[in-house]
Amino acid sequence: MPTVTLSLGKDSYDVHVMNGALDRLGDLVHRSRLTGHAAIVTDTTVVRHYGERARLALEEAGYTTSLHVVDAGEQSKSLATVETLASELVKAGVDRSGFIVALGGGVVGDLAGFTASIHYRGIPFVQVPTTIMAQVDSSVGGKTAVNIPAGKNLVGSFHQPRLVVVDPLTLTTLPARVIREGMAEMVKHAAIRDAAMLYDIRALAEETELGFTLSTIERLPDLIARNIAIKARVVEEDEKETKDVRAFLNFGHTLGHGIEAAVPYGELLHGEVVSLGMRAALFLSEKYAGLSAHASEDVLSTLKALELPLVLPEGIDPATALEKTLTDKKFQAGMIRFVLLGALGQPTISDDITIDDLKEALALLQRPA
Numbered sequence: 001m002p003t004v005t006l007s008l009g010k011d012s013y014d015v016h017v018m019n020g021a022l023d024r025l026g027d028l029v030h031r032s033r034l035t036g037h038a039a040i041v042t043d044t045t046v047v048r049h050y051g052e053r054a055r056l057a058l059e060e061a062g063y064t065t066s067l068h069v070v071d072a073g074e075q076s077k078s079l080a081t082v083e084t085l086a087s088e089l090v091k092a093g094v095d096r097s098g099f100i101v102a103l104g105g106g107v108v109g110d111l112a113g114f115t116a117s118i119h120y121r122g123i124p125f126v127q128v129p130t131t132i133m134a135q136v137d138s139s140v141g142g143k144t145a146v147n148i149p150a151g152k153n154l155v156g157s158f159h160q161p162r163l164v165v166v167d168p169l170t171l172t173t174l175p176a177r178v179i180r181e182g183m184a185e186m187v188k189h190a191a192i193r194d195a196a197m198l199y200d201i202r203a204l205a206e207e208t209e210l211g212f213t214l215s216t217i218e219r220l221p222d223l224i225a226r227n228i229a230i231k232a233r234v235v236e237e238d239e240k241e242t243k244d245v246r247a248f249l250n251f252g253h254t255l256g257h258g259i260e261a262a263v264p265y266g267e268l269l270h271g272e273v274v275s276l277g278m279r280a281a282l283f284l285s286e287k288y289a290g291l292s293a294h295a296s297e298d299v300l301s302t303l304k305a306l307e308l309p310l311v312l313p314e315g316i317d318p319a320t321a322l323e324k325t326l327t328d329k330k331f332q333a334g335m336i337r338f339v340l341l342g343a344l345g346q347p348t349i350s351d352d353i354t355i356d357d358l359k360e361a362l363a364l365l366q367r368p369a
């Protein structure tokens with residue numbers, strides 16, 4: 001099975017990618033030397049598909065388990081859910097020798113990871129991602145967070161998982177919209193580190209007509225592992241985002257997060273706003289960083305092949321999106337740190353983007369691509 005190792009000193013861990021890995025979860029967890037009670041955190045949709053299999057795999061390896069189910073969707077990434085979950089963990093008898101297993105998409109991973117980072121001042125957790133978004137991006141790297149009304153991911157922590165177990169076969173039950181939005185982060189990885197991958201993503205989009213068949217899934221582990229490796233190398237270089245390297249993973253996210261927070265959380269999926277944010281960032285990259293129109297088109301055509309949004313949906317007020325963008329974490333000392341591309345695979349960070357530039361980019365998003 002492809003295994004990607006994140007080398008982060010005492011916080012190093014493996015990401016195993018294998019069709020069927022879910023049924024080997026107990027064994028893999030055991031090999032990572034975790035002991036104690038396994039508290040499985042999942043959502044109302046994922047529990048129906050994979051809850052029992054995860055529980056069984058852990059119990060067969062000798063773990064006691066409990067199941068903690070939150071509502072499916074972005075609205076569960078909240079401080080209120082953290083409090084409910086933490087109370088449930090206490091009630092279930094999860095003590096400091098226990099650990100959390102985050103079984104689900106990026107919402108469950110971010111929420112469960114954040115809870116693990118503060119519960120009893122920190123317990124270990126394992127990521128078992130079940131969406132493309134979570135398998136190629138959110139389960140790796142240790143960023144955990146919840147949203148608050150002021151903005152996306154504004155309350156969070158860095159807490160690396162002890163282990164990540166990726167089973168691409170779990171993607172067979174994903175709705176097409178969730179597949180598409182997850183692949184936006186693959187496009188991001190391609191844009192910042194691996195331009196050739198744009199062709200593979202387009203081929204996959206055409207071949208599957210956006211629903212994964214079993215024969216496609218057979219080929220997914222390599223593509224997923226390639227994305228994880230891109231992210232792993234960036235995280236190893238700049239784990240806590242202090243060196244202007246990890247911020248590259250935020251390509252398309254600054255305006256994206258503003259747009260995401262401009263409507264009730266969950267109305268637009270994360271990958272959808274990253275698609276919009278990437279169109280805006282490509283425009284600003286052409287204007288300020290010398291990105292060629294041809295390179296820009298390469299990325300845009302991939303987003304189009306995935307049928308991801310490139311125009312602001314009706315009902316999104318650009319002024320609200322701008323206001324929410326101005327509270328993004330990338331603002332420091334009143335200046336926005338914006339990720340641009342000088343060329344495909346060559347991201348840079350600019351401090352020169354002004355509010356007028358952001359307004360111009362939002363105006364662009366109201367015109368057809």
Ligand SMILES: NC(=O)c1ccc[n+]([C@@H]2O[C@H](COP(=O)([O-])OP(=O)(O)OC[C@H]3O[C@@H](n4cnc5c(N)ncnc54)[C@H](O)[C@@H]3O)[C@@H](O)[C@H]2O)c1
Nearest residue numbers: 045072073105106107130131133137138143170173174270
């Ligand atoms: N921490 C990070 O580095 C990082 C990176 C990228 C995204 N994120 C966060 O991830 C979140 C988005 O994650 P997401 O796109 O996975 O959304 P999600 O977790 O809400 O999952 C999308 C939907 O798919 C359902 N689902 C999950 N797995 C399924 C399966 N196998 N079969 C059927 N249905 C399934 C879920 O119940 C949900 O309704 C956002 O909050 C975003 O901010 C975090």
Ligand SMILES: O=C(O)C(=O)C[C@@H](O)[C@H](O)[C@H](O)COP(=O)(O)O
Nearest residue numbers: 137141143152153246249250253329
């Ligand atoms: O891991 C990272 O670093 C990323 O930026 C990955 C992003 O895809 C992800 O959406 C992340 O949660 C955004 O981080 P934030 O610090 O902007 O909240």
Ligand SMILES: [Zn+2]
Nearest residue numbers: 185253270274
């Ligand atoms: Zn993201």
